[in-house]
Amino acid sequence: MQVKFTLSNIIRGDAAQLDQLFQAAAVPSPATVLRSHTAEKVCKYLLKPEQFDVALAVHINQLQAVIIPKIAQDDGFYLNAENPLRQLFSALINRAVSWYPRESKSSQQFLEKLTTLVKKLDQSSSEQVNAASNEFRDWLEAEAKRSAMLESRLCETEINSFKTLSAECNVLELINAALANKPFPVELQTGVANTLKSELLHSYFTAGQDNPFWRTWQRLLPLLGKVFATIATPEMSSEDSQVLYRTIPALLNELERSLTIQISNPESYRQWVEVLSEQLMLTIKKQPIHCSIFNDLKYPVGFENLNTRVTTDILQQSDSIQEGDWILFTNENQLVIRCKLALKNSETSQLLFVDDTGRKVMNKNAQDFAVCVATGIAKKMTPVNAEEIITKILQALIDLYEQKKNQSKVQKNASDAKALAETQLQIQAELTQKKEREEEEKKRVVQELGARRAAAQKALAEAAAIAEERAQRAAELKLAQEKERLQLEAEQAAENLQRIQLANINISALNLGARVELIQNGEAVRCKLAVIIAATGKYIFSDNIGRKIAEFQREQLVQALLNNQLTLLNNGDSFDDQLVKVIRGLRKDIS
Structure with missing residues (x-):
């Protein structure tokens, strides 16, 4: 007696129907052979080598060897998401895809736990297998909680650090834009790097760019850069001299007024301003000033490339990556680093990446990360969907039976x-x-x-x-x-x-997307197979924009083919081809 198998019923836990499906689809071979083959296919898709670090290859192969027979003997793996083996698969994959070798206790402990798990699965009874699976999953859960706690604390710390570093970068940008690689009095350069930088940083923290002290030096620094560049000119023209005589008194007045603004260290600032005023007065008196090129002040580590410019398209590629996404970075030694985007700070355009233990791996600004994504140095990891894969494999069994x-x-x-x-x-x-x-x-x-x-x-x-x-x-x-x-x-x-x-x-042999040519009203019409309703044996064809052209029962299609009223142009993609396309699409998301 022929049985009608329904995928939705099997997924909801119809064990009897799944057993009948294995029996019917395996004919003339024993059902055990098909169960083993199906278990191998599940492991092949769920434990794809390319999604793990190469250092795990041996362990993953050993795990497959011992777990395939377990799955082949347990139909509950396909029926119930709470099945111990299935839960073990999900927990293991979630942790294993983010693991890579490091000289840390947690990294080595994962390998040890995985090795122990493989041994217990190979030598234990079903009850012992469940106990080993639960023990391993409990350890993974504890590690995940510990990692989440460390990550949370790290993010809180890094947010404050980002703000501090961002403020420092704004100060350095202000100074370098006006003075870097230009002549400047030697006696004043140390004061710029220490006293002025410190006071500007204090004022930025106090009231941002609206602070009077900050606005004052936004005006003064570009003028000072031009003044001392003119002074250092070997043959100054009379016109340049006149400009200096008009500019310097105004600068002196502005410097005098800046002393009345509330700052953190007024005495140190006053002394530096006095030296600066003396240097300007020497110019008015036409006395020589010892100047040298002012070297640009260095940015903090990780903030050196704040002026990197990238196109909007490249930035949009990286913008799609959100907090919680896992990224594969390939370093200069071609080693792959697996880390998670833990913090995406839009205020400072800084990104924080952590490893699977919640520890900091690196900081990157948004522009640098966008370049990494565009060049393939950074790729988004696409997680394996166990539910989707199991559903597709069960559908393949039903198709094989039909x-x-x-x-x-x-x-x-x-x-x-x-x-x-x-x-x-x-x-x-x-x-x-x-x-x-x-x-x-x-x-x-x-x-x-x-x-x-x-x-x-x-x-x-x-x-x-x-x-x-x-x-x-x-x-x-x-x-x-x-x-x-x-x-x-x-x-x-x-x-x-x-x-x-x-x-x-x-x-x-027809698959979805198959191209055919129908004879309708004496004219040849080309269309594609859009829908196959296996339950009723109905085939629906549409044109290239999805409009329905015709529908047939299977017997009508056979008769149309015999009467030359239908011509097959191609069969469309098979299930395996469609699956390859899905995986390829998932990979494209990475790149």
């Missing part, structure tokens, strides 16, 4: 047609033999009559013999013609059967 069922029908029809042809040939052969026996009996009678009347009726006997010969030839000719007719009918029946079988095979 395919075998259709093949069985075709074979039965062919066998019935062959038996019918053989029966017809046998009946015809019996009729022929009967006729031959009747002819032989007639010959004997005629020969006896001829022998009796040979003397008197020689002429009549000769005529009878000629007539008999002609009748025999006619009978033989008729027999030969009848044999030829029967053979032709048998060949035609076989050919028709073969065409029906081929049409059924071609229809069974």
Whole structure:
């Protein structure tokens, strides 16, 4: 008795239906063979080597070797998301994909726990396997909580650090933009790097760029850069001198007013301003000033490339990566570092990355990270969806059963047609033999009559013999013609059967996206297979923009193919091809 299998019922836990599916789809092989093959396929997709660090390859292979037989013996793995083996898979994959070798206790402990788990799975009973799985998952859960706590504390610390470093970078940007690589009095350079930088940083923290002290030096620094650059010119023109004589008094007045602004260390600042004022007065007095090139002040580590410029498209690629996403970084030694984006601080454009233990791996500004993404140095990890993979594998089993069922029908029809042809040939052969026996009996009678009347009726006997010969030839000719007719009918029946079988095979091979050409109202229309409703055997075709063109039952499709009303252009992608495309799409998300 044929059974209708429903994927939704199996996923919801219909163990009896899943067992029947394994039995039916495995024919003529034992169901255990199909269960083992299916378990191998599950492990192949869930434990793909490319999603783990190469250092885990040996451990993953050992795990597959011991866990495949366990899955093959436990249909609950496919039916229940709470199944111990399935929960173990999910927990293990979530941790393993983020692991990479480091000289840390946590890194080594993961390998030790994984090795112990593999040994227990290989040597234990089902109860012991469940206990080992629970113990391993409990350890992973504890590690995850510890990592989350460390990550949370780190983020709080880094947010304050980002603000401090961002403020320092703004101060350095202000100073460097005005003075870097320009002549500046040697006596003042240390004060700029220490006293002025410190007071600007204090003012920025106090009230940001609206602070009076900050606004004052926003005006003064560019003017000082121009003044001392002019002073250092070997042959200053009279026009430049006039500009200096007009600018310097205004600068001195501005410096005098800056002393009245509240700052953190007024005495140190006052002394530095006095030295600066003296240097400006020397210029008015036309006395020489000892100047040298002011080297740009260095930015904090990790903030050196704040002026990196990237296109909007590149920035958009990195903007799609959010906090919690795992990233693969390839360093200069081609080693892959697996880390999570723990903090994306839009105020400072800084990103914080941590490892699977919640410890800091690196900081990067948004521009540098965008360049890393665009060049392939950084790639987003795409997690494996166990539920989706198991669903696809179960659907593949149902498809395999349906395919075998259709093949069985075709074979039965062919066998019935062959038996019918053989029966017809046998009946015809019996009729022929009967006729031959009747002819032989007639010959004997005629020969006896001829022998009796040979003397008197020689002429009549000769005529009878000629007539008999002609009748025999006619009978033989008729027999030969009848044999030829029967053979032709048998060949035609076989050919028709073969065409029906081929049409059924071609229809069974159709996949979603298959291209066909239909004859509608005497015109050829090209369309693609959009929907296959396995439950009703209905096939729906649409044009390239998704509009419905036609729908057929399976038997109608077969008849249309036989009547040349439908032409197959291609079969579309198979399940494996579609799965490859899905995985390839997931990989594209990384790149």
